[in-house]
Every structure is written in structure tokens, then in C-alpha cells.
Amino acid sequence: ILNVEQSPQSLHVQEGDSTNFTCSFPSSNFYALHWYRWETAKSPEALFVMTLNGDEKKKGRISATLNTKEGYSYLYIKGSQPEDSATYLCALEYNFNKFYFGSGTKLNVKP
Amino acid sequence: DTGVSQDPRHKITKRGQNVTFRCDPISEHNRLYWYRQTLGQGPEFLTYFQNEAQLEKSRLLSDRFSAERPKGSFSTLEIQRTEQGDSAMYLCASGKQSSYNEQFFGPGTRLTVL
Numbered sequence: 001i002l003n004v005e006q007s008p009q010s011l012h013v014q015e016g017d018s019t020n021f022t023c024s025f026p027s028s029n030f031y032a033l034h035w036y037r038w039e040t041a042k043s044p045e046a047l048f049v050m051t052l053n054g055d056e057k058k059k060g061r062i063s064a065t066l067n068t069k070e071g072y073s074y075l076y077i078k079g080s081q082p083e084d085s086a087t088y089l090c091a092l093e094y095n096f097n098k099f100y101f102g103s104g105t106k107l108n109v110k111p
Numbered sequence: 112d113t114g115v116s117q118d119p120r121h122k123i124t125k126r127g128q129n130v131t132f133r134c135d136p137i138s139e140h141n142r143l144y145w146y147r148q149t150l151g152q153g154p155e156f157l158t159y160f161q162n163e164a165q166l167e168k169s170r171l172l173s174d175r176f177s178a179e180r181p182k183g184s185f186s187t188l189e190i191q192r193t194e195q196g197d198s199a200m201y202l203c204a205s206g207k208q209s210s211y212n213e214q215f216f217g218p219g220t221r222l223t224v225l
Contacts, residue, residue, distance in 0.1 A: 004153070006153075031212070032212065034213075034214070036216075041218075042218065043112075043113045043115065043215075043216040043217055043218045043219070044154075044202070044204075044216040045113065045216075046213050046214065046215070049212075049213060089153055089154070091153070091154075093212055097142070097144075097159045097161070097166065097167055097212075098156055098159070098167060099144070099146075099154075099156055099214070100156070101146075101153030101154045101155070102153050103151060103152050103153045104153055
């Protein structure tokens with residue numbers, strides 16, 4: 001079982017603040033790293049899939065980077081809004097069919 | 112709505128009872144995954160189907176757990192002789208065989224074993 005760690009466990013920010021979270025992993029020998037956003041009472045929603053060292057992906061105010069050599073990925077949210085409140089999960093994909101998830105970062109954005 | 116549905120959304124059962132959950136993936140997706148998520152943890156992989164073939168099973172999946180995908184479409188997850196430790200959210204996800212193995216998750220079934 002691979003240990004994927006996410007930090008912080010939870011985060012409280014004010015509307016308009018920018019924030020970032022970390023996903024750390026011990027190995028670079030994986031196929032892809034995935035970020036998901038999971039709002040309460042809804043399904044987890046895919047945000048990004050990254051495969052190469054140095055990958056950067058962006059979707060609106062949310063962006064992510066991947067550093068496979070040092071074993072981390074960052075997720076950034078610029079100008080947080082209350083609707084960004086959710087749990088953000090990262091997962092490592094091995095062998096096209098096995099995913100190891102972190103425990104998530106729970107973000108709460110106060111209006 | 113991702114297009115993946117799960118039924119039921121909530122299940123409360125007594126210890127020792129059997130329960131069965133259903134997952135309906137997106138119709139053209141040939142890959143289907145089951146996960147279990149407990150409080151404060153991320154989803155843990157349970158099993159994976161490609162079409163109707165069960166290709167991977169986690170060691171977490173004890174003999175009391177069985178999953179099927181008989182026609183390569185919907186899938187069921189059965190837990191026999193439930194224990195309190197089985198209380199969790201059971202998530203299903205589906206995906207297409209492609210370069211980027213994006214998963215589309217259902218809303219989950221919340222199981223409470225009394």
C-alpha cells in the first residue's frame with residue numbers, strides 16, 4: 001500500500017484569499033497523479049490528471065503542478081470563493097487500474 | 112451529476128445481515144472501480160473490473176465481500192454477515208480505456224451497521 005499524504009488536513013480561509021495544498025508521495029514510479037474535488041453530498045469530481053515532471057495544469061482559478069523528482073504536487077486556488085469549499089483529494093495511479101488516494105484537504109471559504 | 116449512479120444512497124443494517132449495493136456506470140465506460148471510504152480517510156481501492164472481468168482485488172476485500180459485473184454494464188457489491196467495521200461510504204467509479212485514466216465517481220452508498 002502506497003502512502004499518499006496531503007497537507008494540511010483542513011484549511012479555513014476568507015473569501016478572496018489565495019491558498020494552496022500539498023500532495024506528497026514516496027515514489028516517482030507511477031503512471032499519473034489525479035486531483036479531485038469532493039463537495040459534501042455530491043460525487044468526487046475530476047480536476048486534473050498529470051503525468052510528467054514539471055506538468056502544470058489550470059482550470060479557471062485553480063491550478064496544479066507536479067514534481068515527480070521530489071515527490072509532491074501542489075494545488076493552488078486564486079481568490080477563493082465560498083463555492084470552492086470542498087475536500088480536495090489527490091490520487092496516484094499505478095498500472096492503469098490501481099489508485100492510491102490521500103486523505104484529502106478540507107477547504108472552508110468564509111464569505 | 113457525473114452520470115454514474117449508485118443505489119441505495121444510504122443503508123442502515125444490523126450486524127450479521129447481508130447487504131448489496133448497485134452501481135450503474137456511464138454506458139460506454141468499460142472500466143469500473145469500487146472504493147471504500149471511512150471518516151477522515153481517502154477512498155481505499157477495493158476492486159476493479161474491465162468489462163465483465165474482475166482484474167484486481169484488494170487484500171482489504173475479505174471473503175465476506177464479493178463484487179460482480181455480469182454483463183459488463185452495472186455492478187453489484189455484496190457484503191455478507193456485516194460487521195460494525197464495515198460502516199463506511201462505498202464509492203463506485205467508471206472510466207474509459209484511454210491514455211488518461213479519468214474516473215467518474217458516483218455519489219456513494221453510505222452504510223451504517225448497527
